[in-house]
Amino acid sequence: MSEPIIRFDKVVKRFGALTVLDRLDFTVQPGEKVSIIGPSGSGKSTVLRILMTLEPIQEGTIWVDGHPLWHEERDGRLVPASEAHLREMRKLLGMVFQQFNLFPHMTVLRNITEAPIAVLGMSKQEARERAMELLELVGLADQADKFPHQLSGGQQQRVGIARALAMRPKIMLFDEPTSALDPELVGEVLTVIGKLAHEHDLTMLLVTHEMRFAREVSDRVCFFDQGRMVEEGPPDQLFTEPREARTREFLKAVLAPQE
């Protein structure tokens, strides 16, 4: 096996007295598509927020692309990361949010070009061309000049995906990307994510409640509960013959209404 692109080493995350991640060990290989499922409060979204450097950790080490994420190596020791180091590491990651979080005061096009121009120093011309390619990819090339409030939720989320991709990350984090959508809009967003998964060598980490989609798109599915990874495995195995009782219980509860 090659060097993992993400490695959690005994990571502890607490919110006050509440332990959200409890000595978590977790690895992802380059190009791998991994889905994280589990009940709310299981710490699955926290894994993504920690990776995006939106939440610090209390113990343990996280390695991303061979570098410590929340630490820096100084004189052979790991010390807490500076903002400069975090900025460097963030270049590797892109995130798609549950509530889309588009910038409401910018057009669709500017939502996508703003960071490449301001952060990557891309020329306006180049950023525009790249944005239009990405809008083409997510099927919204004709909406470039609209404002977010003029779009449906599904369209907004597709812009959110294009915006994250515009920064050319190696790793894409999807935090419940369809949970805030009306049921009839879920499909268009999943289609785009599925297309990315099948056609690109991006590493993808997906927190989702869409079990059927997780099964279809992932190389591996991880079941989280109470801050621990209870079980992981290929989707066919995990969904049909889960080893752990807790996993069976959860799958039974979430899959029952769909049968």
Added chain:
Amino acid sequence: MNWTEYLPPLLEGAWVTVQLTVYSMVLGALLSFAAGIGKLSPNWAIKGLSVVYIEIFRGTSLLVQLFWLYFALPLVGDLIGINLRLPPVIAGVLALGLNIGAYGAEVVRGSLQAVPVAQLETARALNFTRRQTLWRVALPQALPEMMPPFSNLAVQNLKDTALVSLISLGDLAFRAEQIRNFTQDSVTVYTIILFMYFGMALVLASFVRGLEFWVSRWRARA
């Protein structure tokens, strides 16, 4: 003396009032943003300076600030050997601007803090610097929220200019007082300037409303 004869001196005074209002508004707006943003700075020196400025100018009377700048500051200057004698216009604009800026700073701070945390997190995820996040993400979304309270402050500022007549600046209130002393025609004089202040306030409020429309042009309109 016919009431129409009051008008030329009153209009002259009104022009001074307009100038005082505009200059102090510009100064106040600059101070509002500087201190409002400064109060949220992670740099304790900038933050401390902003808090001290805001609290001093909100916590003391405008009249006292005006008198202090005009009457007390020159004496302080004499003590330390610097000429700090301010022309009345400068003293007036400074006092008004410093005062309104302190109130405006709290409006700016409040509006910036009302920007959803998710927007700031998204900016962080896209690797914007703190400064880029402020200018490109937070301020454009906070501006529309600032406009209604700014409108109140601008009108307040216009009315406060009447205080500068007390340092013998020839504004509208000062001219009115002169005419009244001369003619004893209180009813006519005060009625005229009542309407003149009201008219100026209307213009000012609609100017700020135009500004509000412009800074919220990206918003959904009902």
